[in-house]
Amino acid sequence: MNAEEMQAYVLLARNGDTSAFCKLYELYYKDMYRFAYYMLGNETDAEDVISETVMDAFTGIGKLKKASSFKGWIFKILSIKCKRQLAVYHNDRANISPAPDENTLVAPEPSYASSIDVQRAFSTLNEMEKTIVSLAVFAGYNSREIAKLTDSREGTVRSAKSRAFAKMSQYLKEDFA
Amino acid sequence: MNEQDFIHNIDKKTKDLNIPKSVSPEAMKERLDKAYREHPKANTPLSANAGTHRFKGAAIAACIVLCLFGTAGVIKLSQTDKMDTTNSYVADNSDSQADTESAEEETEPSFDRDLAFQTGLISPKSYEDYYSDIKEAYDKYYDSISTVETNISGDAEIEAAEDSADRATGAATATQKQDSLYDSGQAEATQNAAKDLSDTSTAKGADHSDTNTQEKNVDEGDLIKTDGKYIYKAVTKYDNQTGEDTTTLSITKAEKGKLTHMSTLTFQTSEYNNSDLSRTKDLEEFYVKDNKLILLFGKNEFQEESTSSTSIEIYDVSDKKNPKKVKVLSQSGSLLSSRISNGYLYTVSSYNDMDFSDKALYENYIPSVNGKTIACNKIYYPKDSMLNSSKVITSLKLSDINDFTDSITIPGNSSQIYVSEQAIYFYDTVYDSVTKTKISKVLYKDGTFTVGHSAVIAGYLYGPFAINEYKDHLRIVATIPANNISLLRSLSTDTAVNDMAEDVNALYILDNNLNLTGRITGIAPGEIIYSARFMGDTGYFVTYKNTDPLFSVDLSDPENPEIIGSLKIPGFSNYMHFYGDNTLLGIGEETDPETQEFLGLKLSMFDISDPANVTEKDKQILKNAQYSEALYNYKAIMIDPAKNIFGFGYWSYDNSTNDNYYYSTFAYDKTYGFIETACYQLPNNAYNTDSIRGIYIGEYFYLTTDTTITSYKIGSEEVIDIVILQ
Numbered sequence: 001m002n003a004e005e006m007q008a009y010v011l012l013a014r015n016g017d018t019s020a021f022c023k024l025y026e027l028y029y030k031d032m033y034r035f036a037y038y039m040l041g042n043e044t045d046a047e048d049v050i051s052e053t054v055m056d057a058f059t060g061i062g063k064l065k066k067a068s069s070f071k072g073w074i075f076k077i078l079s080i081k082c083k084r085q086l087a088v089y090h091n092d093r094a095n096i097s098p099a100p101d102e103n104t105l106v107a108p109e110p111s112y113a114s115s116i117d118v119q120r121a122f123s124t125l126n127e128m129e130k131t132i133v134s135l136a137v138f139a140g141y142n143s144r145e146i147a148k149l150t151d152s153r154e155g156t157v158r159s160a161k162s163r164a165f166a167k168m169s170q171y172l173k174e175d176f177a
Numbered sequence: 178m179n180e181q182d183f184i185h186n187i188d189k190k191t192k193d194l195n196i197p198k199s200v201s202p203e204a205m206k207e208r209l210d211k212a213y214r215e216h217p218k219a220n221t222p223l224s225a226n227a228g229t230h231r232f233k234g235a236a237i238a239a240c241i242v243l244c245l246f247g248t249a250g251v252i253k254l255s256q257t258d259k260m261d262t263t264n265s266y267v268a269d270n271s272d273s274q275a276d277t278e279s280a281e282e283e284t285e286p287s288f289d290r291d292l293a294f295q296t297g298l299i300s301p302k303s304y305e306d307y308y309s310d311i312k313e314a315y316d317k318y319y320d321s322i323s324t325v326e327t328n329i330s331g332d333a334e335i336e337a338a339e340d341s342a343d344r345a346t347g348a349a350t351a352t353q354k355q356d357s358l359y360d361s362g363q364a365e366a367t368q369n370a371a372k373d374l375s376d377t378s379t380a381k382g383a384d385h386s387d388t389n390t391q392e393k394n395v396d397e398g399d400l401i402k403t404d405g406k407y408i409y410k411a412v413t414k415y416d417n418q419t420g421e422d423t424t425t426l427s428i429t430k431a432e433k434g435k436l437t438h439m440s441t442l443t444f445q446t447s448e449y450n451n452s453d454l455s456r457t458k459d460l461e462e463f464y465v466k467d468n469k470l471i472l473l474f475g476k477n478e479f480q481e482e483s484t485s486s487t488s489i490e491i492y493d494v495s496d497k498k499n500p501k502k503v504k505v506l507s508q509s510g511s512l513l514s515s516r517i518s519n520g521y522l523y524t525v526s527s528y529n530d531m532d533f534s535d536k537a538l539y540e541n542y543i544p545s546v547n548g549k550t551i552a553c554n555k556i557y558y559p560k561d562s563m564l565n566s567s568k569v570i571t572s573l574k575l576s577d578i579n580d581f582t583d584s585i586t587i588p589g590n591s592s593q594i595y596v597s598e599q600a601i602y603f604y605d606t607v608y609d610s611v612t613k614t615k616i617s618k619v620l621y622k623d624g625t626f627t628v629g630h631s632a633v634i635a636g637y638l639y640g641p642f643a644i645n646e647y648k649d650h651l652r653i654v655a656t657i658p659a660n661n662i663s664l665l666r667s668l669s670t671d672t673a674v675n676d677m678a679e680d681v682n683a684l685y686i687l688d689n690n691l692n693l694t695g696r697i698t699g700i701a702p703g704e705i706i707y708s709a710r711f712m713g714d715t716g717y718f719v720t721y722k723n724t725d726p727l728f729s730v731d732l733s734d735p736e737n738p739e740i741i742g743s744l745k746i747p748g749f750s751n752y753m754h755f756y757g758d759n760t761l762l763g764i765g766e767e768t769d770p771e772t773q774e775f776l777g778l779k780l781s782m783f784d785i786s787d788p789a790n791v792t793e794k795d796k797q798i799l800k801n802a803q804y805s806e807a808l809y810n811y812k813a814i815m816i817d818p819a820k821n822i823f824g825f826g827y828w829s830y831d832n833s834t835n836d837n838y839y840y841s842t843f844a845y846d847k848t849y850g851f852i853e854t855a856c857y858q859l860p861n862n863a864y865n866t867d868s869i870r871g872i873y874i875g876e877y878f879y880l881t882t883d884t885t886i887t888s889y890k891i892g893s894e895e896v897i898d899i900v901i902l903q
Contacts, residue, residue: 016213018206018209018210018213019206021206021209022202022203022205022206022209023202025202025205026202029196029200029201029202029205030196032200033194033196033197033200034191034194037194038191043197046200047197047199047200050200051199051200051205051208054205054208054209055208055209055212058209117190118187118190118191133187136184137184137187137188137191138188138191144592158809159804159806159809159810161180162180162803162804163803163804163828165180165183166803166804166828168183168187169183172186172187172190
């Protein structure tokens with residue numbers, strides 16, 4: 001899809017054309033799902049936040065100022081939804097038992113199911129690190145772009161990213177050596 | 178392993194994740210259609226912006242920025258991330274030149290004066306003129322892209338037209354804002370300024386550390402400051418329960434290690450309207466000067482469209498227990514950066530919220546300072562270009578804070594600035610067919626601005642120390658990336674047009690008017706620049722691939738810069754600081770020259786007494802130290818060569834001990850090399866490394882985290898006092 005087509009689809013979507021909107025969504029939905037899945041760690045909630053994101057994005061597409069920023073814009077909505085969901089988890093956990101200390105997690109035995117490894121590696125990250133890694137890996141953004149998307153400073157993003165990768169590499173060692 | 182490989186690996190590992198049918202585009206369409214049928218009104222997209230032919234001036238720049246910076250190792254370059262060709266500020270004639278030249282490895286990078294800037298920057302006679310000029314440029318642009326839409330979206334356009342008609346009617350009845358030409362009273366202010374002595378050196382307490390800055394006499398804002406008697410520290414805390422942030426700024430008296438809490442200012446960072454975020458206000462940085470606390474906030478309001486502004490709040494802190502807000506100033510656009518130089522605060526913001534839908538609503542497309550739109554003679558814009566984004570620059574005399582001394586607006590997307598003692602340089606990387614950096618200059622003197630020239634160079638700047646002004650010349654080192662690294666593809670042909678096989682580096686010297694006087698190109702093919710530092714007639718920079726050549730360059734003849742030395746050692750330095758007369762400190766990473774394996778953080782001391790024969794006199798490796806904020810954020814480093822002290826926080830990670838955060842202070846001795854004078858372990862949850870800072874006052878060292886300030890005697894690990902930041 002080139003820029004002109006994209007602009008046209010955004011225009012159509014603004015006027016209520018759901019199939020035009022879904023053409024745009026189709027470009028990114030796989031990465032969006034991966035993003036949500038690794039952020040939240042489970043399928044059901046990932047599906048839910050994706051649905052909510054699509055609804056909000058379609059309803060609010062009039063706010064999108066430029067077609068070419070559709071990707072950043074929908075990922076931003078998605079990351080806010082994930083953030084909310086994480087806060088829900090946190091509250092639930094706080095109500096039931098004390099939250100586990102992230103630093104006491106011990107690296108698991110090497111496993112060969114790569115996707116599970118990644119999921120485990122993700123579980124060692126705090127919310128900010130998760131968001132940053134997800135945006136870097138699944139949305140392909142660099143530190144500067146992530147800083148824009150998450151309204152934080154580039155240095156903060158870079159340091160969190162570096163920390164996160166170092167933590168994750170403990171879990172992903174065997175094929176990263 | 179480098180970060181790109183890491184990203185690539187995770188990407189690969191997760192590619193085959195099973196995507197449930199429920200999130201497929203088809204399923205979503207069904208869901209949307211259903212919702213739309215049931216509640217047609219509620220789910221109709223807001224069509225305020227519909228219709229490309231409608232003149233909707235735009236924060237195009239804000240959006241472009243994201244696309245533009247699809248950079249170093251974009252691993253998932255999808256088609257839609259392509260460079261937007263509408264960015265019209267870059268002199269395009271450099272393309273063809275660079276393209277042909279870049280076919281060979283020993284590239285002669287392009288250099289072009291930006292003609293649009295040189296000849297085209299004007300000030301409008303009236304806001305109406307400004308409006309018409311910009312509108313014309315937009316119309317041209319829309320005409321150029323409209324063929325696609327007119328074919329597909331006939332109906333859409335009719336509706337859009339109706340919609341815009343509705344809005345126009347609404348706008349006509351809205352109260353029309355009075356034409357408020359902004360009179361700065363600047364002549365008077367300038368006169369007064371001449372009489373005032375620089376007020377930075379008065380009322381000092383004990384000797385103390387200052388924020389580590391790019392330029393010695395140009396202060397930069399930070400989230401911790403000391404005036405030698407008190408420590409001012411701002412912290413933002415995220416509440417996992419409520420999801421809200423709160424920022425506090427505490428003032429703590431620090432007297433020979435004894436800490437006394439004086440007062441705390443609290444700022445709410447977000448406001449909600451029925452659970453929707455309606456407003457945010459973030460403390461970005463602050464200064465302390467002469468019993469004044471100068472706070473810079475970035476503000477966002479989310480209504481139908483979001484708008485950004487910058488707020489400058491000044492507190493009188495003569496009574497440390499009762500800080501009093503004495504002044505609030507504001508300017509349009511989100512805060513980009515600020516400096517204090519010679520008694521003036523200079524604040525730069527990025528303004529992208531232009532809305533041209535109604536000519537009469539000046540404040541919708543002319544940026545404001547203190548609620549007044551900027552006067553025509555202070556607006557600079559290119560007549561024939563589409564104005565995507567502009568910068569608002571203000572100056573404020575700190576001894577007369579009643580109003581800004583001067584304020585101007587200039588075009589540009591720049592996201593980085595460098596401020597020398599006489600000019601503000603804006604630089605911004607453009608990922609076109611060849612990666613380029615556009616530099617423009619605004620001179621300042623006693624708070625008054627003069628718009629200077631612009632230039633475009635090939636390549637990108639690795640960071641803030643890649644650019645430096647000395648004796649009216651600007652020296653820059655840049656890396657020109659190879660085609661497979663950071664190129665966005667040409668929109669029309671979908672092919673990369675930069676054929677360079679390897680990254681390559683260059684050094685440029687520009688004169689006062691940003692004309693090129695000399696350059697060195699084709700430096701270290703296959704490597705990229707990691708750090709640089711200039712002093713007087715000599716420049717030093719580090720490139721890296723397997724080993725770290727530290728290049729020294731003789732810059733004494735601006736027309737003939739010359740590489741006079743290169744020292745090859747393992748690893749590389751990310752940050753360099755002149756330490757004493759003939760030594761240069763490097764803080765970086767040690768790597769195995771064969772395997773590239775990361776071996777820890779490294780301190781190097783280079784003997785630069787003979788720049789042509791630089792040697793690494795001493796080095797120390799901090800084993801297990803994985804990362805330090807110091808590598809990327811120079812403000813995280815406490816350093817004072819005169820007192821022979823430096824320090825920074827770092828993070829160490831190994832299998833046995835898990836996470837550990839430390840802050841170490843060092844001294845350097847010509848005989849004994851580096852001496853770690855103290856090492857402090859930080860709490861394990863010190864995730865927020867931004868807030869880990871050390872400062873010294875007299876003989877005492879104060880270590881701060883996001884929750885505490887702890888005091889020690891310099892070089893001792895014995896706690897004297899501790900306060901909890903409230």
